[in-house]
Amino acid sequence: MVVEADGGSRGNPGPAGYGAVVKDAETGEVLAERRDGLGVATNNFAEYSGLLAGLAAAAELGASTVDIRMDSKLVVEQMSGRWKIKHPDLQPLAARARELSESFERVRYEWIPRASNSHADRLANEAMDTQAGKPPKTQDRVSPAKWSGAVGTPTKLLLLRHGQTEMSVERRYSGRGDVPLTEHGRRQADAAAKRLAGMDGLIVDGEPAPVVASPLLRTQQTAQAVADALGGRVETHQGLIETDFGSWEGLTFTEAAQRDPDLHSDWISDSSVPAPGGESFDAVHRRVRAARDDLVERFAGRTVVVVSHVTPIKSLLRLGLDAGPSLLFRLHLDLASLSIVEFYPDGNASVRLANDISHLT
Numbered sequence: 001m002v003v004e005a006d007g008g009s010r011g012n013p014g015p016a017g018y019g020a021v022v023k024d025a026e027t028g029e030v031l032a033e034r035r036d037g038l039g040v041a042t043n044n045f046a047e048y049s050g051l052l053a054g055l056a057a058a059a060e061l062g063a064s065t066v067d068i069r070m071d072s073k074l075v076v077e078q079m080s081g082r083w084k085i086k087h088p089d090l091q092p093l094a095a096r097a098r099e100l101s102e103s104f105e106r107v108r109y110e111w112i113p114r115a116s117n118s119h120a121d122r123l124a125n126e127a128m129d130t131q132a133g134k135p136p137k138t139q140d141r142v143s144p145a146k147w148s149g150a151v152g153t154p155t156k157l158l159l160l161r162h163g164q165t166e167m168s169v170e171r172r173y174s175g176r177g178d179v180p181l182t183e184h185g186r187r188q189a190d191a192a193a194k195r196l197a198g199m200d201g202l203i204v205d206g207e208p209a210p211v212v213a214s215p216l217l218r219t220q221q222t223a224q225a226v227a228d229a230l231g232g233r234v235e236t237h238q239g240l241i242e243t244d245f246g247s248w249e250g251l252t253f254t255e256a257a258q259r260d261p262d263l264h265s266d267w268i269s270d271s272s273v274p275a276p277g278g279e280s281f282d283a284v285h286r287r288v289r290a291a292r293d294d295l296v297e298r299f300a301g302r303t304v305v306v307v308s309h310v311t312p313i314k315s316l317l318r319l320g321l322d323a324g325p326s327l328l329f330r331l332h333l334d335l336a337s338l339s340i341v342e343f344y345p346d347g348n349a350s351v352r353l354a355n356d357i358s359h360l361t
Contacts, residue, residue: 003054007046019123020054056347195359208232239291242309246278
């Protein structure tokens with residue numbers, strides 16, 4: 001694949017942003033675009049941020065070899081090993097770029113003139129446009145995180161699983177079936193809402209954090225309890241809906257295994273195998289990744305309450321951990337549990353909490 005990346009700052013330092021585009025090396029087809037504002041930063045910092053975003057996007061797409069094309073002579077020469085990296089703010093970015101590069105068989109850097117980098121340049125300018133006119137804030141000042149190497153202001157997702165339903169009581173596959181919360185489930189939702197309303201950063205300058213939920217009734221009811229506690233409203237996102245279990249909907253694990261023993265065995269061991277008439281976990285992961293990208297772009301640098309189901313929440317945590325599909329079977333999530341993951345503008349991420357139910361005791 002080919003990665004074209006750019007970054008800029010209107011003030012150097014000033015309102016900054018980056019852009020990156022991933023293309024098929026043979027056809028030139030655009031496979032992914034990334035852009036984001038960085039608050040106050042320098043040109044060089046923004047250019048490195050564009051590189052990181054492009055490498056991360058290529059890795060998500062499964063690239064084996066990557067050609068990096070940038071009009072930044074400094075980044076190309078430094079990452080090619082011909083120039084030393086003297087500025088302390090750029091050293092952790094270069095280290096992160098080298099770390100990301102280890103997942104590819106080969107990474108090659110090439111300088112191109114600005115006119116040939118117009119796609120990434122446009123994305124970077126669009127990102128800077130979102131920063132224009134905004135007074136600098138202390139939290140917008142970009143600095144490397146000491147332990148993870150992540151840079152920029154992260155988008156924090158508070159991942160809340162819905163409360164109890166009759167299907168969950170009986171431990172049945174509950175995907176697209178639109179079942180309501182039980183009375184106990186409503187109490188769980190209220191307890192979670194109270195917990196969230198008391199957390200820092202959920203209401204900023206009188207504005208409540210966005211509450212985004214799966215379209216199904218059980219998540220909508222849980223999300224509404226949170227929105228009521230915060231004084232906000234619920235937004236629906238189709239990408240956060242639970243796995244489609246097809247003809248296994250409403251069956252227990254044992255019943256599904258008895259009905260389709262070979263298929264069920266394959267399904268729990270191979271994430272590419274779909275349920276009969278339903279989805280594979282790989283398909284869910286792709287859908288949730290697109291939803292994550294949408295949320296991070298729309299609510300960049302903010303805290304967002306995401307109310308969803310077991311598989312989508314596990315998929316978001318999997319993205320945060322950069323883990324494989326085995327996480328789906330090794331991580332337990334209780335009803336009305338809270339997990340937290342942060343996604344940084346440089347492509348890094350940090351899981352802060354998983355399956356916390358302290359608000360239910």
